[in-house]
Amino acid sequence: MLKFLKIFLLFSFFINLNLYAQSFDLIPLGIYGGGDESNLSAYLIGEKDKNEFLSLDAGTLRAGINKAIENQVFEENAEEVLRNYIKAYFISHGHLDHLSGMIINSPDDSKKNIYALPFTIEILKNRYFTNDAWSNFANEGDQPILGTYTYRRKKDQEKFAIENTSLQAQIFELSHINPYKSSAVLITNSVGESILYFGDTGADRVEKTDKLEKIWTEISPLIKDKTLKAILIETSFDSSRKEELLFGHLTPDLLNEELQVLAKKANQKDLKNLKVIITHLKPGGNQIQKIKEEYQQKNPTKVEFIFPQQGELMQL
Ligand SMILES: [Zn+2]
Ligand SMILES: [Zn+2]
Numbered sequence: 001m002l003k004f005l006k007i008f009l010l011f012s013f014f015i016n017l018n019l020y021a022q023s024f025d026l027i028p029l030g031i032y033g034g035g036d037e038s039n040l041s042a043y044l045i046g047e048k049d050k051n052e053f054l055s056l057d058a059g060t061l062r063a064g065i066n067k068a069i070e071n072q073v074f075e076e077n078a079e080e081v082l083r084n085y086i087k088a089y090f091i092s093h094g095h096l097d098h099l100s101g102m103i104i105n106s107p108d109d110s111k112k113n114i115y116a117l118p119f120t121i122e123i124l125k126n127r128y129f130t131n132d133a134w135s136n137f138a139n140e141g142d143q144p145i146l147g148t149y150t151y152r153r154k155k156d157q158e159k160f161a162i163e164n165t166s167l168q169a170q171i172f173e174l175s176h177i178n179p180y181k182s183s184a185v186l187i188t189n190s191v192g193e194s195i196l197y198f199g200d201t202g203a204d205r206v207e208k209t210d211k212l213e214k215i216w217t218e219i220s221p222l223i224k225d226k227t228l229k230a231i232l233i234e235t236s237f238d239s240s241r242k243e244e245l246l247f248g249h250l251t252p253d254l255l256n257e258e259l260q261v262l263a264k265k266a267n268q269k270d271l272k273n274l275k276v277i278i279t280h281l282k283p284g285g286n287q288i289q290k291i292k293e294e295y296q297q298k299n300p301t302k303v304e305f306i307f308p309q310q311g312e313l314m315q316l
Contacts, residue, residue, distance in 0.1 A: 023048050024187075024195055024229060024316040026277075027073055028308040029055070029064025033097055033200070033236050033249075033280030038063035039310050040097040041280055043197065043232060044086065045167075047189050048315065051085045052165040054115075054187065056197045056232070058089050058102035060310075067311025083110040087164040089149075090171075091116045092199020093182035094123030103128050106137035109148055113163055114138070117171055117183050118153045125151065157218070166190045172215050175207040176200045177248030184215060194222055195316065198233040200280060203254040204261075206243050216262040223266035223274070229316045230306075234280035238290040249280075252294035259301040270302040275316065277306045 029042040040059025046052050055061070065078045074081050082105060091099050091114060102109075106129075114124065129138040129149075137148040154160055156173045168188040176182035182199040196219060204212045222228035236249035250258075255276075263271050278295070281288045295305040308314065 023193060024189065025049065025053075026195070026230075026308075026314040026316055027053070027064075027068055028310055028312065028314070029068070030060030030101070031279060031281065031308050031310055033234065033282045035283035037100070040100065041199075042098075042101055043279070043308075045187055045195055045197070047166055050166075053086050054162050054165060054167055054169075055086050055089045055102075056185065056187075057092055057098040057199065059097045059100055061086075061101035061105050064101075064310055068313070069311075071311050071313070073311065073313045079108060082108060086112070088113045088115060088162050090114075090169070090185050090197075091120050091124065092174075092184070092197075093176060093180075094120055094127065095200065098199060099124070099128065103134055103137075106134070106148055109137070111148055111150070113150050113152045115152045115154055115160075115162065115169065115171070115185075117156060117173060117181070119181050120183065121151045121153050162187075172218070173211060174199060174201040175204075175209040175211045175248070176202060178202070178207045178209060180248065182248075186219065193227050193229050194219075195229055196231045196233075198231070198279075200234055200236075200248060201250065202246060202248040203250060203258055205257070206246060206254065207248065212258055213261060213265075216258070216265045220262065220265040220267075223262065223268065223271065226273075228274065230275035230277055232277040232279050235278050235291055235295075236280050236282045238287055239294055240290075249282075252291055252298060256298055256300055259303060263301050270300075272302045274301075274303045275306055276303045277308055277314075279308070281307075 027044040030040040041057045043056040044053035065081045125141040129136045130142045136142040137146045159170045170186045172184045174182040184198040188194045239251040239253040
């Protein structure tokens with residue numbers, strides 16, 4: 001009898017958890033992959049209403065925070081949001097459009113961790129937080145060491161906690177113009193829901209790697225149990241661009257191809273209800289319009305394609 005009671009209590013505990021499941025707040029601070037220096041890849045992710053964010057890349061910080069304040073997403077001033085609400089950074093790779101906002105704002109920032117795979121940390125340490133390029137606001141490298149940021153090198157696929165938040169993370173290596181590397185991060189909240197964010201990446205077929213396939217295999221259980229709330233992944237060019245001119249990026253056709261691999265790994269005929277947030281659009285001509293039209297016309301896995309707006313809160 002006692003055993004049944006225990007099982008019943010455990011069961012109702014989980015039901016309650018689900019009823020009151022906390023979800024994510026996602027605030028895009030920058031959405032483009034070039035062109036407009038006031039709007040480059042950076043997304044604040046945190047548990048709903050907590051104001052404890054991890055910044056997924058940091059191409060643009062201040063202009064995005066100002067936009068969010070204009071939109072009444074934040075009531076505080078930009079300095080306070082930067083210093084107190086952003087608890088840590090994840091930097092996917094060493095390209096400027098993913099980290100220049102962090103470098104430029106470093107003199108005003110508070111002490112926090114930078115989480116990344118070792119190859120990205122080495123670029124920050126040897127190329128940017130140097131006396132030649134700026135000043136060393138991190139904790140290793142050129143003297144004087146100002147120590148605002150602490151490098152946290154993580155192993156591929158190692159699970160770890162994002163300090164000062166209730167988020168867990170796991171980083172995966174990506175190929176971005178093979179052999180140049182980038183990375184993705186799986187963020188999990190306190191009730192086991194996840195968001196998967198990709199830094200720049202090419203398709204496996206074009207890059208001649210299996211980096212994406214490995215991630216699809218790893219996350220397919222989250223598709224089956226419906227705990228993956230969204231994927232943020234890039235589309236830099238429209239599908240008419242020649243594959244040899246993609247420079248480690250995706251097009252609508254290539255992302256659709258990859259999403260079909262994910263559906264297959266999850267043993268599902270489609271990925272209905274999965275939110276796919278398109279990042280890193282490259283401005284130029286009518287390319288962005290073409291990409292949006294392509295996604296309206298071509299969606300073999302029936303996902304929900306979403307185009308984020310700078311400074312607009314998304315609740316996931
Ligand atoms: Zn980029
Ligand atoms: Zn890049």
